[in-house]
Amino acid sequence: MPISPNQGSTGGGTSVVITGVGLAGTSAVHFGTKPATIVGTPTPTQVNVVSPSGTGMVDVTVTTPGGTSNPLSFYYVGAPFACSLSPDSGGTGGGNTVTINGTGLATATAVQFGTTSATPTVVNDGQLTVVVPTGVAAGSVGVTVTTVGGTADDLSYTYVDQPTILALSPLSGPTSGGTEVTITGTNFATTQSVTFGGTPASFVVISGTSISAVTPPGADGAVDVTVTTTGGSATSAGAFTYTAGPGI
Known part of the structure; x- marks a missing residue:
């Protein structure tokens, strides 16, 4: 005589289906010593119930005019607790994996x-991973973990808009580097890196729309400039030109 599901919240309230034979006259279903609530009219092969509160593993029995059934095992699961989420922010496009402990x-x-x-x-009882879905808009949202034992809703996640690069000034400098470049754009507040031709540059975030970066050494010619933030990356192709010094 199967029972599905065979586990539920310690607070009770789990909808459980018991299947077998001779169940049409079911008068009571017990989870341990506690009676469950019978939902609807039992059929000869099925009885639907709502579990009472409880703890640990209990025997589930069905009582009919013909007697009491053999016991089935039902496991009570405590409510979850989520204490941390990492990383706790990312782009509105989602797609990054976060770990919840x-x-x-x-x-x-x-x-x-x-x-x-x-x-x-x-991963285990103390950890899970999840791919963040696309966000409706930038901003903080609550994070809720649902388990058999209930829900945990103590966490939050912040969606961040992807950055954009609008302009650079100046547009060129020596291959030796050291040129201070002002990058203007949008959503720069959480900037993590700035690169010129793939080489990291030192930088200071002036505001959400402005970054001051110092060019690293580079080869003669135009290179891409990339700004990476919590919300993603923005690249301006060939935006800065390295110029070799004169030689004689």
Whole structure:
């Protein structure tokens, strides 16, 4: 006589289906010593119930005019606790993988970012990973982990708009580097790196629309300039030109 699911929240309230034979006259279903709520009218092969509260593993029995069934095992699962999420921000396009740490995560079935749900990968009872879904807009959203034992909603995730590069000044400098370049654009507040032709440059974020960077040494010619932020990357192709000094 199967039972599905065979686990649920310690607070009760789990919808459970018990299948077997001779169940039409079911008068009671017990989870351990506690009666469950029978939903609808039992059929000869199925009875639907809502589990009562409980802890640990309990025997589930079905009582009919013909007697009491053999016991089935049902496992009560405690509510989860999520204590950290890393990284806790990313681009509005989603797609990056975050790690959630806590307890009671082994039965996680969904992770909600605001109103959008994602399917997690359970690493163990204390950790899971999940690919962040696309965000509705930039800003902070609540993160909720749903498990058999209940939900944990103590975390938040911040969506960040992708940066854009609008202009550079000056547009050229010596191959030896050292040119101070002002980069203007949008969504620069969380800038993590600036590169000229793939080579990292030192930089200072002036504001959400301005960065001051110092060019590293580079080869003669035009190179791409890339700004990488929490929200993603923006590249301006051939935006800066290295100029070799005179030789005699």
